[in-house]
Amino acid sequence: MKWWKNFSISSREMLKLLSIAGAAGSIGYASALHHAAIDDQRRKYDDSVFQVERDESVAVFPPSLFSRVSAATKVKDSLIIHQANVIPEPSQNAPRISQIMRYGFPSLSNIRSLDDFVLAYDTRLRIPQWVFEHLTPASVAKNDQVDRSKCDFHEDGSVHHYFRSTNEDCKYSGYDRGHMAAAGNHRLSQDICQQTFLLSNMAPQVGKGFNRDKWNELEQHCRKLVSQSRNVYACTGPLFLPRKADDGKLxxxxxxLWDNHVAVPTQFFKVVVCESESGELSMESFLMPNAAIDDAVPLKTFHVPSEVTERASGLLLFDQLNKKQFKLINGKTAAWI
Structure with a gap:
């Protein structure tokens, strides 16, 4: 029986699995992990509800704004609690944030709502904790009015300058400024594409072999899923996993990086939920090392149970959905997982 069948797996056992994954490199890492765990219109709200700081189009929301904040409520075992119906899709006139976050917030820490994605910013690590996207055929379609090359990486004015990352932080570091919400996913307007270049949407990533290659392949894979789906929801973020040292301890x-101490993640995750025109749901969960990966390694090698990502990140992902509602998980019939 696969280990994730036993939902009561201990923290020690989980750390052992994560350390195996964290200690491996490139293809070896992938193999070990596979086998071990295998709206263009600007929204308007009353100033008493949120505050847009400085000149950035970033809304910072208090918890009271949300009618459903699952990550701040009592944890429910999604493997046991059964929900018979999928949460109704918000109307086209609903605020964009409610459309994106249809299935719940992973956490409520320093949330920023932009025009086409939502993020939680980690003020200690100076990188996103998570970024959430709602992808549709319109948002990813080629748009001649949008030119990525005209976008520039820029500081997020909504973040206090104590905790802000800057362009200097990655300069000469050997790392790329890696998008968590990919620019190619947000082509509704030039302004929306430009928002993906906020440094609060970036985390340092290995360039050749990862950000420009295997991670880019994963982003393209998510856009391909849009052509087969009514809605695609993606949650992306960094991880910092333990490794066993010479003394046998984790x-x-x-x-x-540099004076702002921008943290370089050891791994990244991306969990994607697709909804078909008929309402059927499927999920894919990926965990990848922040390292050069051989082009020959297939993406499916990095599939992991979503529980692995949740335990490692401390986040509840899509917890408004029950595993029984998915037709496929990581490409396999959910009943067999």
Whole structure:
């Protein structure tokens, strides 16, 4: 029986699995992990509801705004609690944030709502904690009015300058400024595409072999899913996983960049939920090392049970959905997982 069948798996056992994954490199990492765990219109609200700071189109929301904030409520075991119906799709006139976050917030920490994606910013690590996207055929379609090359990486004015990352942080570091919400997913307007270049949407990523290659392949894969779906929801973020040192103990070790101490993640996750025109749901969950990966390694090698990502990140992902509602998980019939 596969280990994730036993939902009561101990923290020690989980750390053991994560350390196996974290200790491996490139193709070896992939194999070990596979086998071990295998709206253009600007929204308007009353100033008493939220505050847009400085000149950025970033809305910072208090918890009271949301009618459903599942991550701040009592945790429910999604493997046991059964929900018979999928949460109704918000109307086209609903605020964009309610459309994006249809299935619940993973957390409520320093949330920023932009025009076409939502993020939670980690003020200590100076990178996103998570970024949430709602992809549709319109949002990813080629748009001659949108030119990525005219976008520029820029600081997020809604983040206090104590905790802001800057362009200097990645300069000469050997790392790329890696998008969590990909620019190619947000082509409704030039302004929306430009928002994906906020540094609050970036985390340092290995360039050749990862950000420009295997991670880009994963982003393209998500856009392909849109052509087969009514809605695609994606949650993306960094991870910092333990590795076993020479003394046999587990440690979390990561590099920080320059004076702002921007953290370099050891791994990244992306969990994607697709909804077909008929309402059927499927999920794919990926965990990838922040390292160069051989082009020959297939994306499916990085499939992991979503529980692995949740435990490692401390986030509840799509917890308004029950596993029984998915027709497919990581490409397999859910009943067999």
């Amino acid at each position: 440690y979390v070790k990561y590099r920080v």
